[in-house]
Amino acid sequence: EVQLVESGGGLVQPGGSLRLSCAASGFTFSSYWMHWVRQAPGKGLVWVSRINSDGSSTSYADSVKGRFTISRDNAKNTLYLQMNSLRAEDTAVYYCARDLGFDPWGQGTLVAVSS
Amino acid sequence: QAVVTQEPSLTVSPGGTVTLTCGSSTGAVTSGHYPYWFQQKPGQAPRTLIYDTSNKHSWTPARFSGSLLGGKAALTLSGAQPEDEAEYYCLLSYSGARVFGTGTKVTVL
Numbered sequence: 001e002v003q004l005v006e007s008g009g010g011l012v013q014p015g016g017s018l019r020l021s022c023a024a025s026g027f028t029f030s031s032y033w034m035h036w037v038r039q040a041p042g043k044g045l046v047w048v049s050r051i052n053s054d055g056s057s058t059s060y061a062d063s064v065k066g067r068f069t070i071s072r073d074n075a076k077n078t079l080y081l082q083m084n085s086l087r088a089e090d091t092a093v094y095y096c097a098r099d100l101g102f103d104p105w106g107q108g109t110l111v112a113v114s115s
Numbered sequence: 116q117a118v119v120t121q122e123p124s125l126t127v128s129p130g131g132t133v134t135l136t137c138g139s140s141t142g143a144v145t146s147g148h149y150p151y152w153f154q155q156k157p158g159q160a161p162r163t164l165i166y167d168t169s170n171k172h173s174w175t176p177a178r179f180s181g182s183l184l185g186g187k188a189a190l191t192l193s194g195a196q197p198e199d200e201a202e203y204y205c206l207l208s209y210s211g212a213r214v215f216g217t218g219t220k221v222t223v224l
Contacts, residue, residue, distance in 0.1 A: 035213070037161075037215075044202075044204065044215060044216075044217060044218040045153070045155070045161060045204050045206075045215040045218070046215060047206065047212070047213040047214060047215055050211070050212075050213065057211075059211040059212045060212075061116065061212070062116050095160060095161075101163055101166045101170075101172060102151050102153070102163045102166060102206065103163045103172060105160045105161055105162070105163075106160070107160055108160055
């Protein structure tokens with residue numbers, strides 16, 4: 001079964017850091033571009049970042065550029081999102097998704113930024 | 116970054132037809148934007164319905180179809196069912212970056 005499972009969310013203070021992980025299974029992870037998407041409570045979907053299959057090319061939304069870093073470990077079939085200088089407006093459920101047909105999606109992990 | 120605009124809400128009668136649109140602040144939406152359409156129900160992760168303008172996943176009901184219409188991407192629901200009541204989002208590609216639309220709440224009533 002093709003599956004993505006996010007982890008690493010939690011409560012963090014403004015200015016803090018957090019690293020999210022997305023474990024992939026059921027497909028050849030190293031062959032696919034991957035994305036992070038977030039959704040603040042009661043709000044719409046926001047694309048955050050994407051990475052190509054070997055990690056050599058990345059792209060970010062303006063709202064996170066310079067603060068977030070996407071990376072991957074193809075040997076571990078895992079995608080990461082390093083989030084630094086977190087702000088209250090980064091509070092959201094964070095999803096990972098495979099680029100091919102933008103499917104599958106993980107179940108999401110909640111990040112709450114609050115003092 | 117570009118702003119992608121959708122109708123905030125639409126209502127369709129059971130069995131009826133409704134078309135959702137997805138416009139770009141940078142100009143006409145083309146196949147080069149590789150439009151996607153997603154359905155999201157409360158408390159659930161999004162589910163992809165349409166990719167690359169008009170391609171369907173195996174789970175996409177036949178009553179959903181994607182197209183380009185009047186410079187926008189469009190999602191048409193023909194023969195609406197009560198279970199189609201949901202939020203719908205489009206996604207456009209801009210040279211590596213992606214931008215989601217503002218979302219359309221579809222009510223089947």
